[in-house]
Amino acid sequence: MQNPVTRRQLMIDSAQGLGGMALASLLYQQGWSATKSPMRPVIDPDEPFASRQSHFPAKAQWVLMIFCSGACSQLDTFDYKPELIKRHGQPMPGAEKLVTFQGGQGNLTKSPWEFRPRGECGKMISDLVPHLGELADDLCFIHSLTGKTNTHGPGENFMSTGFTLDGFPSMGTWITWALGTENENLPAYVAIPDPRGTPQSSVNNWGPGFLPAAFQGTDFNATKPLRNLARPNSIDPQTDAKTRSFLQALNQTHLEQYPGDSELAARISSYELAARMQLSVPEVSDLSKESATTVAMYGADDAENPLKAAYARNCLLARRLLEQGVRFVQVFNGAYQTGGEGVSNWDGHKHLHEQYSKHGPVLDQPTAALLRDLKQRGLLEDTLVVWCTEFGRMPTFQAGASGRDHNPKGFTAWLAGAGVKAPFTYGGTDEFGYQAVENVATVYDFHATILHILGLDHERLTFYHNGIDRRLTDVHGHVIHDILT
């Protein structure tokens, strides 16, 4: 670890910066039940982001989620199907009954990329992602994920919030609500959108739903800094400092009228915290301190592929955030904001080869470097890495097109780092990679497992909303114990 004391030091700093005050009042007011269930976090309104105990000892403290927006094909990356190669060009048995998004299906089509054994384990991974392939020994694959929808928006909602509908809290919100953060000088939960824009479901992927808004993901990336963080250019630093201290003086005078009022005190603290964030966020976002070797490892200096370089910088930013104790970091690869189907995301309906030839290199080296970097710094020991996408794709090409339609019946995700076996492969799809048949797992199971690794019981981490104790996993989900260390 480059700077092993950072997190600890910051925890102490932030603890000293804030005094304990009467809190019960705010607990009531904010609808956070302190007494109803021992498994709900007790949130100190003065320090809503303070680190909190998990339900049981956790294997991982931090989460890095890499989300490939647009539905990244399992068949062209990680789910090797010799039968598909063998029967390339033949009709798929039962194809006429397939439920598809865009209509008619053509024949079975092998991946345009070769698969070859990788790592010591010999896991078959395609040439589309050779750098990730090199890490095969560190990865724990789930090939049997199943979803509930074959439409992107609901699919992204489902993967990020556990519900296909809008308005439910994102996984990162649940986790930061439950666990707080280790560094209050940075947002507890950071969503890093792709350089090209936001994913299909946009802010739903990191939204708070009905959980307190304080726990939503804060979105910024290496290109687009945190909105309204910086002191406005029109105001010089001395003036800005004077204004903030004048404001605090105003607030102190006012507080004298309300001695011990925790909500007022919390708001005063929030301005102090904001000031520290103004220092710490630019610092963590400043990639210029990274060595040339590191920059090159990520591909952040790739002049020939500026998009890859931009995504690589996001990956670097992610590592720096995790290093500083940010609880949940969500990195997006692929966007819908610029360009539609397949253009800047993994939605390869019509021209899979052409489109994935662009997307593969953007994802591959930087993501692999991020994993390597976390590993070499010892961060992987307590960080869970999650790679996922909203659903998979068909083993057939669409009728009259050279790409694959949506398929939620069997797709791949992988985990790495704290709490999971590696190398490991769990579950499998049928001979063509169409449908999960072995150890079929749901997205609920996937979520339950992630929470479990963080020491959280998915059935007991609940929030009362409109008559229902809501969970990330609704009323479903089983922890996939087989993949746990």
Place this chain on the structure above:
Amino acid sequence: MASSTAHADDAIQLGRRAVIACLIIATGVMVFSACPVIADEVEFSRDVLPLLQKHCLDCHGPDTAESHLRLDSPVAALRGGDSGEQAIVPGKSDQSYLLTRVLHADAKQRMPPDAEPLSREEIAILKVWIDQTSHWETAKQELKDRRLDHWSFQPLLRPAVPGTATHPIDAFIEQRLAQNQLTLSPSASRSTLIRRLSLVMLGLPPSPDRVAEFVADDSPQAWDRLVEEMLASPHYGERMATPWLDLVRFGETHGFETNRERPHAWRYRDWVVQAFNADQPYDQFVRDQIAGDAWGADAATGFLVAGSYDLVKGQDELLRLTQRQDELADIINATGTAFLGLTLGCARCHNHKFDPVTQTDYYALQAVFAGVNHADRALPMPAETQQQLERLDEQLAQLRQQLMPYLAENRDPATRKRPAVQAKENIERITPTETRIVRITIQKTNQSQPCIDEFQIFAAGKNVALASAGAKATSSGDFVHPLHKLEHINDGRFGNARSWIANDVTGGWVQIEFAQPETIDLILWGRDREGRYADRLAIDYRIECSPDGQTWELLATSADREPFATDQPSTPKYDFAGLSQQEQQRGQQWLERLEQLTATRDQLAQPILVYAGTFSQPDPIHRLYRGEPTAPREVVTPAGIAALTSLTMPADLPERERRVALADWIANKKNPLTARVMANRIWQFHFGTGLVDTPSDFGANGTRPSHPELLDWLASELIDSGWSLKHLHRLILSSQTWQQASHPRPDGVKIDAGTRLLWRFPPRRLEAEAIRDSQLAISGVLDLSVGGPGFSAFEVEAENVRHYHPKTHFESTDFRRMLYMTKVRQERDAVFGLFDCPDNTQVVPKRSRSTTPLQALNLLNSPFTLQVADLFAQRLQREANTQPEQIQWAYELCFGRSASADEVAQATDFITATDLQQFARAMLNANELVFLP
């Protein structure tokens, strides 16, 4: 254990005797009710309980009620479990789920699991038990009573006011305070009171002048006058609308992935504001929102469809059905939570776990709302407009008559052309011709493959092309799409969604073969009779007929039409050439007048749209096992919640009448929930927390009221005042409880930190809207115009999937009250969204109130704050001369009080070191500004 088993065995012996005797009599017919004498002998505790004990109660007993099903008493069995399947249908053993499961052929489904099936005799006992109806009546009554045990289902009775306090509200509050050795706090200062009142009732700070006037007014009526002033303000309705719109999940985009705009949704918001301002009786307010289309309160039904709506319909049938189920669940849930404080949505998949709402109730309510569709609806045309249109039409007809001789086609038959083809409808008049097949061949369209929504061929006024008349359609080839099918060409239905498209961009043909030869005289065809689409229009075509498919005769063609031009609607052409100057002039005048009146008419006839849903008679509704659209069970007829009302409706009741009936039950003073729920919301409006702090859950999973009698007293006042909300406000505002100071007191903090007992007025951070509106009001730029379409906080990127980018510069049109900020789902305002302002994707009965560093950063550094701070500084300079005066004025504007000498000195030092803008920026961020005192 051993002894009870032995006992059970004995009992079974007894029971078996009774049933075996019966079996013999019925000789296999299995109709046990046919042997009443024997059946009478089956008694629950003697014959049934023992066998249940043996096989069922380990899992479905009082200790472990799996799926919440208990079988240890008739009442428990009658209640059933979570699944919503009726374990017992009294008198109908063949429909009882209990028997279905014990008799199940599949061992995995059969009860008890992993055990021997019940014996024939045991099953026979169960059948007799279920089929003998006599004893179930008691169980039914008992079940109903037990379900209604909960406090909020009790009839509303006006409680006596305790003690001797002068104000009933204070009496209730002081009673509980006294029980906790607490008292009310002293009155707040007059400057605090007017500021608090204005922020609570209007969401705006009071003007310094009004503060000064009130502080100086020592008349005993001063307060009441001020309260009346607030209640009469048009901004009162705006303030009330804010929580109401949260509650009914009102949004101005559809949500989901495309998140397109709903440009006509604002009329519902205006309706809410006006209803509150007019103090519309609350019962009528409820009725209007559920069924206002029945009596002309059309915009009010915007409530029904205020929620999200997925525009992208799945291709898969199951997904589509699920989407529709989700839409209806949203309406049912919003209705239950907003008006009844019941979380009805829970019963979609299983019986409600806490409240007396069964799955059947849920689907009965679905049958009430199943005819509601998400869409804009045209408001009925006002009679006055109708009359105006009629007058205009008369004038237009007269003008056309006058101009008739000058029609180009009438002047020179050689150049006479028929009007160009139109997307909506085209007329082909035909010399009566007897034929069997009619074919239209399209050689060219304005764009893409040709589309025809309906091809109508008339013989003596009758459309003989209809499939229902036996006609058969064939084509050169069809475009494959669920909306576009060959069978749509002659299905009698119009519009793009029921149309045919050819599979070839270069053209194609479609033909109709009649059942027998017909003498046809008219053909009508269009691309989209609903007028939404104008592409794919056949602009070069010929229509032919044939008796046998061999020889063809031309009936009509585009050749004698005016050429098609995209931007020019085909209108009659007049030709005044060669006429006398006088005649020309007169003709021109008529023509101008014609054009003028036509424009006026078009303008006037423009329908006023509101996103308030459309209605259609629904198909029968089935209960869905586990809420799965693929598992329909019995048909459910529309009804209220059975445990709470006897309201039932016939299966074929017209859609609207269903909603009217439901609305009448909800908005009834005998309904124990409606008035209590709303009285509680008003209390929450004033004190931040309701007497019940789960404001949309008055069921068993919600919390009990902190002051039950006070709640019932307020609810009674609401009803007895003719459901006047302003009456409730007056009562609350005149209490010492409301007027007391908000400062913390050690005794209060110690005993009741949450201030639920109200030993002080609970201070709290203002909501997002009140902060933004206050900042603008203080800066002197707030546009207070009431109603109308809103303004956007975003630059909208109008792709298929909409993207919303926060504005960074603001015009005066952005300075309206935040209530009018277009409510974009998923995307919250860049600054004020952080202050817990919801996006209304879900119903929000109560906002969270968080304090975060991102709020601080945005309120300090956002372009909005900086721009407003500049405007505030300019106002100070404009309206006060010296710096001390500017400081004083700022304090009065921001905090509603004057600055102390110390404060002036401190501010002077600060401004000297910085500038007035920075002073303005700091003031706009101050706690004293953003907290309700």
